[in-house]
Amino acid sequence: MSSFSVLIMLIVVSPFEYYFFNQKAYADGLSQENLPPASIGNRQASVYVKVNPPVLTTGAAQNAYMQFRLFDANNNQTIQHVTYQIIVTRGSSTSTLGKPLLLDFFHAHNGLLTLKIEPNNGPLTIFGEQDPFLQAWVADPGGNILVRGPLLLQGGLYHFHIEIFSIDNDRNIFIPAKHRNLMPILASEMFIIIFGIIKDKTTIQL
Secondary structure, three states: OOOOOOEEEEEEEOHHHHHHHHHHHHHHOOOEEEOOOEEEOOEEEEEEEEEEOOEEEOOOOOOEEEEEEEEEOOOOEEOOOEEEEEEEEEOOOHHHOOOOOEEEEEEEOOOEEEEEEEEOOOOOEEEOEEOOOOOOEEOOOOOEEEEEEOOOOOOEEEEEEEEEEEOOOOOOEOOOOOOOOOOOOEEEEEOEEEEEEOOOHHHOOO
């Protein structure tokens, strides 16, 4: 099992700085990441992560999405029937990470998972049905799941921890016989930079 790290950081900038940061984010590919591959059998599995938009407006609820794709780096083929455990926390370091904003299992039959985020201050709500194996939220045929709640509401450091618990078949869940506990096939911690823009420069708060 291999682990990697990716960080999501929302940085507040003024409207005059928006164009520069927006162009830099796209040019450097900071809003998406391909992680180094890890061996799963005869495959080299890699995780692709993308967060969109790469620039968020602080103080204005703005729909976003987070996309996850497990693929074989040897041939770029998406691995299907993937169960992801996704944990999202906010803080500047491991010691200051708060209570998870999101902690749940998600399953994509086609392997491509898109979490459509509708940020608000209400309780976290995930829309969809859960499978009978890990109680994972099952994506629609296009790989989409709607999540509504306090995600990506303000600038700061967002930490994503992702683990893979099944591949190839919905029932192909990795459970070592010796321990009889769920163990991830692949564990990743993901870091991506996203910039934020505010409407009024005089109200900058970090």
